[in-house]
Amino acid sequence: MAKNRNAPASRKLQTRESSRATYYWYLVPGLFAFAAVIGASYVRNVYLSLTKWNGLGKPKFIGFTNYQELIHDPTFWESFIHAFEFIGAMALIPTALGLLFGAVIFDYISPKFGNASSSFMRVGLFVPQIIPITVSGILWVWLLEPNSGVINNFLESVGLPNLTQNWLGDSRLALLSVSIMLIWIQIGYTVVIFVSGMARIDPALHEAAQLDGATWLQRFRIITVNQLRPEISVVLLTTTVAALKVFAPVYVMTQGGPGDATVVPSFFSYFHFFTTQKVGYGAAIATVLSVILSVLAIVLLRMQNREEA
Amino acid sequence: MTSASATISPTESIVKHKRKKPGPSAWLVFTISIVVVLAWLFPLWMAIVNAFKTPEDFLQSGPLSLPKSMDLSSISKFWTDVDYTRKLLNSITVSFFVALIGVTLSFLSAYAIGIGKVRGRFAILAIFMVAFTIPQEAMIYPMYSMAKQFNLYDNLWSVIIIFSVIQSAFGTYMLSAVLADFPAEIVEAAHIDGAGSFRTMWNVVLPIVRPTMTVLATFFFIWTWNEFLIPLVLLPSNDNQTVALAMAVTTGQYTSDPTTRAAAALVGLLPSLGFFLIFQRTLMRGVTLGAIK
Numbered sequence: 359m360a361k362n363r364n365a366p367a368s369r370k371l372q373t374r375e376s377s378r379a380t381y382y383w384y385l386v387p388g389l390f391a392f393a394a395v396i397g398a399s400y401v402r403n404v405y406l407s408l409t410k411w412n413g414l415g416k417p418k419f420i421g422f423t424n425y426q427e428l429i430h431d432p433t434f435w436e437s438f439i440h441a442f443e444f445i446g447a448m449a450l451i452p453t454a455l456g457l458l459f460g461a462v463i464f465d466y467i468s469p470k471f472g473n474a475s476s477s478f479m480r481v482g483l484f485v486p487q488i489i490p491i492t493v494s495g496i497l498w499v500w501l502l503e504p505n506s507g508v509i510n511n512f513l514e515s516v517g518l519p520n521l522t523q524n525w526l527g528d529s530r531l532a533l534l535s536v537s538i539m540l541i542w543i544q545i546g547y548t549v550v551i552f553v554s555g556m557a558r559i560d561p562a563l564h565e566a567a568q569l570d571g572a573t574w575l576q577r578f579r580i581i582t583v584n585q586l587r588p589e590i591s592v593v594l595l596t597t598t599v600a601a602l603k604v605f606a607p608v609y610v611m612t613q614g615g616p617g618d619a620t621v622v623p624s625f626f627s628y629f630h631f632f633t634t635q636k637v638g639y640g641a642a643i644a645t646v647l648s649v650i651l652s653v654l655a656i657v658l659l660r661m662q663n664r665e666e667a
Numbered sequence: 668m669t670s671a672s673a674t675i676s677p678t679e680s681i682v683k684h685k686r687k688k689p690g691p692s693a694w695l696v697f698t699i700s701i702v703v704v705l706a707w708l709f710p711l712w713m714a715i716v717n718a719f720k721t722p723e724d725f726l727q728s729g730p731l732s733l734p735k736s737m738d739l740s741s742i743s744k745f746w747t748d749v750d751y752t753r754k755l756l757n758s759i760t761v762s763f764f765v766a767l768i769g770v771t772l773s774f775l776s777a778y779a780i781g782i783g784k785v786r787g788r789f790a791i792l793a794i795f796m797v798a799f800t801i802p803q804e805a806m807i808y809p810m811y812s813m814a815k816q817f818n819l820y821d822n823l824w825s826v827i828i829i830f831s832v833i834q835s836a837f838g839t840y841m842l843s844a845v846l847a848d849f850p851a852e853i854v855e856a857a858h859i860d861g862a863g864s865f866r867t868m869w870n871v872v873l874p875i876v877r878p879t880m881t882v883l884a885t886f887f888f889i890w891t892w893n894e895f896l897i898p899l900v901l902l903p904s905n906d907n908q909t910v911a912l913a914m915a916v917t918t919g920q921y922t923s924d925p926t927t928r929a930a931a932a933l934v935g936l937l938p939s940l941g942f943f944l945i946f947q948r949t950l951m952r953g954v955t956l957g958a959i960k
Contacts, residue, residue, distance in 0.1 A: 492914040651801070
C-alpha cells in the first residue's frame with residue numbers, strides 16, 4: 359500500500375480534476391452501508407455500555423458505572439486471562455510449530471521426497487482450517503467424551519488407562535482441551551504461509567551457510583526464521599486478534615464451563631446480552647475487548663511498518 | 668503483504684537440481700512427518716469410520732475399529748431429523764448473496780479509491796482496516812435490535828445484508844490495492860476516447876480484474892459459510908438455520924448416540940471438504956489474502 363502513496367498521479371490529477379468528482383458517487387453505496395451497519399452498531403454499542411438496560415423499554419444512562427463494576431468482577435479478569443492463554447494455543451504454539459513443520463517440509467520433504475509428499479503434508483495439515491468451527495467443535499466434543507470417546511478409548515487400547523480424563527468436564531483440563539483443538543485448527547494456516555514464504559528466501563543463503571558447515575538447526579534459526587520476519591509478524595498479528603475474539607469453540611464445547619473455567623470475553627458479553635439480559639454490562643465488556651483489539655492491531659502494524667522501512 | 672503472497676509453486680524449481688537419494692536420517696524425518704500428518708487427519712477419519720457403524724457395532728467394538736458393515740442409517744437419521752437439506756439451502760442462499768453483494772460493494776468503493784484516487788481515500792481505508800479488528804460482539808446487540816426494528820429478525824436477509832457489509836470492508840481494502848496498481852494509461856486512453864467513469868469501469872476495468880473478483884467471491888462465500896455468532900443471534904428458528912449454526916444448536920437434541928454424532932460431524936464437514944477439493948489451489952494460495960483479515 360505504502361508504495362502507491364507517491365504515485366505519479368499528482369500531475370495528472372489537475373487535468374482530471376473535473377472528472378474526478380464523479381468518482382465520489384461510487385463510494386456512496388459502500389460508505390452508506392458501512393456507516394449504517396458497522397458504524398451505527400458500534401457507536402450504539404458504546405452508548406449502550408453507558409446505560410442500564412434489559413432490552414425492553416428505554417436504556418437508562420448511568421455513565422461509567424458498568425465499567426466500574428467490571429473492574430471488580432473477577433469473572434471479567436478471568437475471561438481475559440483465558441483469552442491470553444488462547445493466544446498461546448492459537449498464535450504462539452502454531453507459529454512455532456508452523457515454522458518447524460514448514461521448514462521440515464520445505465528443506466527435507468520437498469527436495470528429497472518430491473512434491474507429491476510435500477503437497478500431501480501441507481494439504482493434510484490444512485484441512486482443519488476449512489471445516490466450519492462449529493463442526494470441529496462437535497467433532498472434538500465427541501472425541502473427548504469421557505466414556506465412549508475416541509481419545510480415552512485410544513489411551514486404554516495402548517495401555518495407558520491412567521491418562522484417561524474427563525477432558526471437558528474437569529475444570530483443570532477444559533481450557534487445555536479446547537486449546538488442543540485450536541492448535542489442531544491453526545497449524546495448517548501457519549504452515550501454508552511459512553512454506554510459501556520460504557520459497558522466496560534466496561537458496562544461495564542456505565547453500566553458503568551449508569558450505570561453512572552450519573547444521574540444519576543453525577540454518578533454520580539464523581536464516582529461515584530471520585528471513586521470514588514479515589510473514590511471522592503478519593501471522594502473529596492475525597492469530598492474536600483471532601485468539602482474543604474466540605467465541606464459537608467455547609460456545610460449542612464448554613459454554614464457558616465447567617464453572618467459569620473457559621469463559622472468554624466474547625462469550626462473557628454474549629452471556630450478559632442474551633442470558634442475564636444485562637445489555638449495558640455486556641456492551642461494556644464488548645467495548646473493552648474491541649478497544650484492546652484495535653490498539654493491539656495498530657501497535658503491531660506500526661511495528662511491522664517500522665521494521666520494513 | 669506482497670512479500671507474503673508468494674505462491675507455492677517456486678518450490679518445484681528447487682526440487683529438480685537438488686534431489687538426491689534420501690539417507691536414513693531423511694527417512695526418519697519423513698516417517699515422523701507422515702505420522703504427524705496422519706495424526707492430524709485422524710479426527711476426520713474417526714468421524715467417517717463411526718458414521719457408518721450401527722449403534723450395536725459401536726457398543727461392541729468401540730470407536731477405533733472399522734465398521735463391520737457400511738450402515739447409512741445414522742447419516743440418514745441425522746439428515747432427516749435436522750432437515751439438513753433445508754440448512755444446506757439456507758447456507759447456500761446466504762453465502763451466495765453475500766458473495767455477490769459483497770463483491771459488488773467492494774468493487775464500487777475500490778473503483779473510486781484505486782482508480783478515481785478520490786481525496787480522503789487513506790482515511791477510508793484506515794477506518795475499514797480498524798473495522799476488521801472489531802469483534803462482532805461489539806456490534807451484535809444493536810444489530811439484533813435493528814433487525815427487529817426493520818422486521819428482518821429471523822430472516823435470512825438480515826444476515827445477508829450484515830455479512831455483505833462486513834466482507835466488503837475487507838474486500839474494498841484488498842481490491843483498492845489491486846486497482847491502485849491498475850495501469851493508468853489504460854484508464855487515460857478510455858477517457859480520451861470519450862468513455863465516462865461508468866463506461867470505463869464496465870468495459871475496461873471490470874473485464875481485467877474479473878479473476879481477482881472471482882477469488883474474492885469464493886472467499887466471501889466460504890467465510891460466510893463458516894460464520895457463527897451473527898446467525899446464532901439473528902436466525903433463531905429451525906427453518907432459517909445455516910449449516911454452521913445447526914451443527915452447534917441442534918445436534919445436541921438429535922444425537923444421543925455416538926454414531927449419530929459422528930454422522931453429524933461428517934455431514935457437517937462434507938460441503939466444506941467439497942469446496943476445498945474444487946478450489947484447493949485458490950484457497951491455499953489465497954490464505955495470505957485472508958491473513959490481512
